[in-house]
Amino acid sequence: MYSKVPGAELMNRLKKFTTFMDMADDAWRYIFIFNPLNAYYLTGTMQDGILFIQRGEEPVYFVKRSVKRAEEEIRYCSVKPYTDYHDIKNYLALNSFFPAFIDKSYVTISLIEEFNSVFEFGKIYSCDKALQICRSVKSKYEIDILKQAGQIHADIMKNIVPEILQEDISEKNAALLIFNEFVKKGHQVVCRSEKKGAELQTLNVSFGESSLKEYRYDSPVGVTGMYATAPFFGSDKIFLKQNDLVTIPSIFGINGYYSQAVYCYAFNSLIDYIRRQHEHCRNVKDIAVEMIKPGVLPAEIYQAVMDNIHPEIQGIFMGINDNIISYLGRGIGLAVDEPPEIIKANKNPLAENMVITLNFFAFLEGYGTTGMQHTYIVTTEGGVSINGSADEIIVAGKYL
16 A cells, blocks of 8 residues: 655645745745654655755755655655754755744754754744645545545444454453554554644543543543553453443544544443433534535634533533533644644634544543544535544444
8 A cells, every 4th residue: 555645746735835935925045844744745755854945946855864765755856865964054055144944833942953053044933834734735635545544444443343342352452453453454553643742542442431531632532541651542451341332532544644533332232311412412513514614714613513512411512520622623634633723713714625523522421422523524515524424323242
């Protein structure tokens, strides 16, 4: 399933990025890209290096490791080896009178200080907004990959996972079996976040109230996990019992791009109380999905959902007490937490072919977490899911 990004696709991305940079500051001259995801987006290769873009010139990718692989995968710019910033400075011989633009959201203050102690630019500005706008609107090439990932993802969660859920299996062993299916179907294993220090697992498995267990990642679904140092995957001390609610958040990636979803299962029988709360989540989900259209403000979607919360899930929607998740969705692509965020304060309109996840959950003390998360393409007709629709809790178990 390994494939290179087409040269025409990369050239279109570079043109789009520099056009947005022109709109932001038509006097820009030098750009340095440090984030490997941003560098991959523009070059088709992900190495330990720095991508340099100069107005009107061919980009140069300065690489520590691996130069050979970069040369094999890259399509349109030159690759130069380097060992430290002095090598780059000597090669480029830039005029430090002009400011430099960098992806500031990725780099640390100490890195900026180290970088500029060599280059001595008078000013350093951010190019993050232009990069975010580019990456948030997907091309046909990207959407085709996302659709492929979503289709495989949905098939596993709907058709294979119910067979894995057997009485007395542990969360950890269930997660291991599901993870094995993911890898067999082409999952790229690594899961990437834009957030510094974020640690993501392919999937978590939570039986019953385990899904109410908070952990440091701001996920709407909790997990007990393996250790205090690794609150992921699942516990080897929690076993599946009759009537358990099973909540499985998961990420499936192909060729760099991710499908993200949460499916819920009931083991052998579905308690009516849980079913009702799931339906309440589905009802507000339907409102949001209908609104995922170009020009609609994320703040409008957020408010429409909050205005239609059923009284039965008031106070338990998207969290309990002070553990309330403040967003209903995020962009997804090369990372699982890209712009746009579906939050109360976001008044930047959606654009066609953005791809976002949407989350709708009720936290049920004594039972666990029910609801749904899926990945949607923004279209003129509303949101189109790439990875199925968990409108109903899937009932699993050997007695069916």
